[in-house]
Amino acid sequence: MDNKQLTRHISGQFNAELEAIRNKVLAMGGLVEQQLEQALDALGTLDVELAQKVIEGDHRVNGMEVDIDEECTRIIAKRQPAASDLRLVIAISKTIADLERIGDACVRIAKAAMEKRSNNQQPLLVSIESMGRHATRLLHSTLDALARMDVESAIELHKEDAKLDKEYEGIIRQLMTYMMEDPRSIPGILDVLWAARAVERVGDRCKNICEYVIYYVKGRDVRHVSYEEMEKD
């Protein structure tokens, strides 16, 4: 085997390793998406068993984070990637931290689904579920943008979070009215409040992941940068 062949061989193996962690992060994203959907299903139908399943499933998300993170470190140490390869590894290692936290949000939502609710709290849960479905679509599209490293979609989706924030503000106002009308319901409604907040945070995490896609493609850190500046680039 001559030297050139060897180089190609090593580089081919390196490519395979990069491809493998890309696939792993997408698989982790798929699992988190499923957790989010099931948590919302549980909330919508007050299905305690399903909620329990989501809570128990969180350790798989955590395990994937640790696993992929180790793999990223191993690649950096062994392959000494530069330029876009290094950016890919960094983008992935940041993405999994956000995915893990979306996993925690799913647990929070599932916990709200496990509380006994009076009938008059039903409309509240419907609002949260609907906001949650919005967040699920945002997560799905974000993972799509990540899979295709599609910077245009990432910029579009980055803006989508603001809509979710508006929806969240509306729900908080709604929750306040409920609490003021029936103060005895306050402890139960606080759970719903945490669930709403968890859904809102899913949007923030998606926004972060979009920033990593932009970082990978453009080589520029756009955290704390305004849309105007982002689009100008």
Added chain:
Amino acid sequence: MDNKQLTRHISGQFNAELEAIRNKVLAMGGLVEQQLEQALDALGTLDVELAQKVIEGDHRVNGMEVDIDEECTRIIAKRQPAASDLRLVIAISKTIADLERIGDACVRIAKAAMEKRSNNQQPLLVSIESMGRHATRLLHSTLDALARMDVESAIELHKEDAKLDKEYEGIIRQLMTYMMEDPRSIPGILDVLWAARAVERVGDRCKNICEYVIYYVKGRDVRHVSYEEMEKD
């Protein structure tokens, strides 16, 4: 200059670079600690000007995160660190993300300090301030453990977060009583609730940073690992 000298020279420069990012992350930690103290001062005295100052100061925290993160990437690309050097860079790049989020928590606390409060909400703010001082001490000791890469302290501090969580639960209960007694106060108290939650999150962030110290020293990822397992190691 012979080859050996050159190597020593390069390595000396590399050490200086590692030392420089270590110092930068500690400086960032110092700034965040100051932000947290001032946010709590503002909450304790309802000092709107000081609260405003904290809110405006957050962009400096953000700027430091982006700056140090770039420096970490540059070191990985240029120096191709391995073993403990690589772990140091990774630990730092994760630490700054948590510090940045503690910065966001300070903004949240400062915002609660800016609202007009009736006198009967004063005791609530005192509770949050006291919990906040606890969190500040925890942050200070965590940064200390980080500066000395002291794994024993890191393990001890890691447990401290549970105490903060207990304090937080007590405050939430207290907040609920207030809301139930005077439903009109609910909107104002929700701000206090967010501030309490922000303080509680500071503890979680400190716990994360302790995990990075353990990771750096022991070379082991202890996220999602129980204390028993951690101490057995």
